Amino acid sequence: MxxxxxxxxxxxxxxxxxxxxxxxxxxxxxxxxxxxxxxxxxxxxxxxxxxxxxxxxxxxxxxxxxxxxxxxxxxxxxxxxxxxxxxxxxxxxxxxxxxxxxxxxxxxxxxxxxxxxxxxxxxxxxxxxxxxxxxxxxxxxxxxxxxxxxxxxxxxxxxxxxxxxxxxxxxxxxxxxxxxxxxxxxxxxxxxxxxxxxxxxxxxxxxxxxxxxxxxxxxxxxxxxxxxxxxxxxxxxxxxxxxxxxxxxxxxxxxxxxxxxxxxxxxxxxxxxxxxxxxxxxxxxxxxxxxxxxxxxxxxxxxxxxxxxxxxxxxxxxxxxxxxxxxxxxxxxxxxxxxxxxxxxxxxxxxxxxxxxxxxxxxxxxxxxxxxxxxxxxxxxxIYDTRAIENFQDGKLYFTQGKAKEMYALMPLAENEKLEETISWTLNPPKKGSKIRILGENNSLNWKTVDGKIVVSLPKNLQDKLSNTSAIVLTYVSE
Incomplete structure (x- = not known):
């Protein structure tokens, strides 16, 4: 041939x-x-x-x-x-x-x-x-x-x-x-x-x-x-x-x-x-x-x-x-x-x-x-060692749960997508008084509940630092 x-x-x-x-x-x-x-x-x-x-x-x-x-x-x-x-x-x-x-x-x-x-x-x-x-x-x-x-x-x-x-x-x-x-x-x-x-x-x-x-x-x-x-x-x-x-x-x-x-x-x-x-x-x-x-x-x-x-x-x-x-x-x-x-x-x-x-x-x-x-x-x-939950998605965010019941909110980001000042969702709310942080970062983020919606604030330095990442992952203890 x-x-x-x-x-x-x-x-x-x-x-x-x-x-x-x-x-x-x-x-x-x-x-x-x-x-x-x-x-x-x-x-x-x-x-x-x-x-x-x-x-x-x-x-x-x-x-x-x-x-x-x-x-x-x-x-x-x-x-x-x-x-x-x-x-x-x-x-x-x-x-x-x-x-x-x-x-x-x-x-x-x-x-x-x-x-x-x-x-x-x-x-x-x-x-x-x-x-x-x-x-x-x-x-x-x-x-x-x-x-x-x-x-x-x-x-x-x-x-x-x-x-x-x-x-x-x-x-x-x-x-x-x-x-x-x-x-x-x-x-x-x-x-x-x-x-x-x-x-x-x-x-x-x-x-x-x-x-x-x-x-x-x-x-x-x-x-x-x-x-x-x-x-x-x-x-x-x-x-x-x-x-x-x-x-x-x-x-x-x-x-x-x-x-x-x-x-x-x-x-x-x-x-x-x-x-x-x-x-x-x-x-x-x-x-x-x-x-x-x-x-x-x-x-x-x-x-x-x-x-x-x-x-x-x-x-x-x-x-x-x-x-x-x-x-x-x-x-x-x-x-x-x-x-x-x-x-x-x-x-x-x-x-x-x-x-x-x-x-x-x-x-x-x-x-x-x-x-x-x-x-x-x-x-x-x-990702690893987690399991799916019934409310697995809320808008852009996907959720997984660890074996100690810790919650993860995963947010995919498009190429060149800029992080905004806040991230918000309704399902799977954090426990009152719990801390929310981004994986890979040590500091906790400020958050509040507004009309049943969780609103997390991102400092400007984090917005800039994470602007090129494929996705960010927030972790917290849920209710």
Whole structure:
């Protein structure tokens, strides 16, 4: 394939996927089931304290810098620039990227250091995306990073070194794993065409083949939770692989084809296996509501309302999950504002950052993360270890509450926005006689109640000092 085609493909796919976003803002529903296992419940509350994590998509798609996996899907919303190339030839080219993926610069310590400086507290790393390319040394397929040009590298078992690097920063460890596998002959069988994201044969007529796939999946999940140290989160993607009985309006809203049979991988058995290996591990069977979705994961957006159920918005730093050339990264101010809103509504933010094909974060990514961390270093008390309250917003202000019932009022500021002489709100009033101060500042602020409204005065020196910050956080004891 010519280099010209590769770059045209990059441009086309970036535009297409940014426009479609794969219908990613999955609606949530009220069917949440809090875990009954005390160890899982304990882990879940620990996770809820963390508030801010990093999601790292990295695989063969980084080589040409295209959107992960989806370009080999043949659904109608997928557009490829070169209309002369057959779909089968395109798949061969894509799968063949494994022979070019040789990330000699792979530096997981750089990733972990950047995440730590950002104030992130946990990582979710893609052990395998939908394309089936494994970023760990699985023994159940040769389609893996440790079986190509990178095989002789001391860090060929990539997942091991990623998890080790983040453990050294005392972060919770999450393993992303795709339930569908478009490279496996047990899922996309070459005997049949591959018209969409689903298994491409009728499971009812080929039970042996599907049972082989289920066993393959269980084997790999056993490997991940047995051979890679302590794992806190098993983050399962590919929500169309699910029992047919669980398909609801939420699934139908995706607009994806739905086969007339179960794509069941026996989640009770998966849970039994991984929790025998990792006591209390959180399982996130995304969008398949029930006992194996320990927290919800709305994607590329924020729910409109607060929820007391545990959830996490997964949102990209740039326009794509993985590396694409010339990606446009969100300003740190924007990410901080997203974090404030998400935490005030009861969620965590999982920020997607994709390394280059050589295995490093770009300087622009590192600088954005560092800027976020500088803000959190001062204001983190209003974010970490907090919980949402019913009156989570009053005008421009968002509210969170600490475990000692201390209140935080978080006020996002637009670029070049000047602080005024007073800040006022009505909900969540401070206790009479309590002190109000801004995090990072030692002096208390003067305040009073006027017609039921709290009015806090800001001295001129504070207005000037804080004029360029992304947000200010006031703390006080509420009634």
């Amino acid at each position: 010519s280099q010209r085609f590769n770059w045209l493909l990059v441009i086309a796919l970036v535009i297409t996927f940014q426009a479609n976003a794969q219908n990613t803002l999955h609606p949530t529903s009220s069917e949440y089931e809090y875990p009954t296992d005390p160890k899982v419940a304990e882990k879940l509350e620990q996770w809820r304290d963390q508030k801010f994590g990093i999601l790292i998509h990295w695989g063969i798609y980084a080589v040409p810098g295209i959107v992960e996996s989806w370009s080999i899907n043949n659904e109608v919303w997928i557009n490829r620039k070169d209309t002369t190339q057959s779909y089968e030839d395109y798949k061969k080219w894509y799968f063949g990227l494994s022979e070019k993926f040789n990330p000699q610069g792979f530096d997981p310590d750089q990733w972990a250091d950047a995440a730590d400086k950002a104030g992130m507290k946990y990582v979710v790393f893609t052990t395998k995306h939908h394309d089936g390319f494994n970023m760990f040394d699985t023994q159940f397929t040769d389609y893996k990073i440790s079986n190509g040009p990178f095989a002789s590298n001391p860090k060929a078992d990539v997942a091991k070194y990623v998890f080790d690097a983040f453990r050294k920063k005392d972060m919770m460890i999450g393993a992303y794993y795709s339930k569908p596998d478009w490279h496996s002959q047990y899922y996309w069988w070459d005997y049949r065409s591959t018209p969409d994201r689903n298994v491409n044969y009728d499971i009812r007529k080929n039970p042996w083949r599907w049972n082989q796939y289920v066993q393959f999946t269980h084997n790999q999940l056993n490997e991940i939770t047995s051979n890679y140290g302590n794992i806190d989160i098993l983050w399962l993607d590919g929500g169309w692989v699910r029992p047919k009985s669980t398909i609801n309006d939420e699934v139908l809203s995706w607009g994806a084809p739905i086969p007339d049979f179960d794509q069941e991988i026996n989640m009770p058995k998966v849970a039994e296996t991984v929790r025998a290996n990792q006591e209390g591990i959180l399982i996130v069977d995304r969008t398949v509501h029930g006992p194996f979705e320990n927290y919800r994961t709305p994607e590329q957006g924020i729910p409109a309302e607060m929820s007391s159920d545990p959830w996490e918005s997964c949102i990209t730093l740039g326009g794509a999950w993985g590396y694409v050339p010339n990606d446009k990264f969100k300003p740190s101010r924007k990410v901080i504002h997203l974090l404030i809103e998400i935490v005030a509504k009861g969620g965590n933010l999982l920020l997607g950052v994709g390394p280059t094909a050589d295995g490093i974060f770009l300087p622009e990514q590192v600088s954005r993360l560092e800027e976020i961390g500088q803000w959190l270093e001062v204001n983190g008390a209003g």
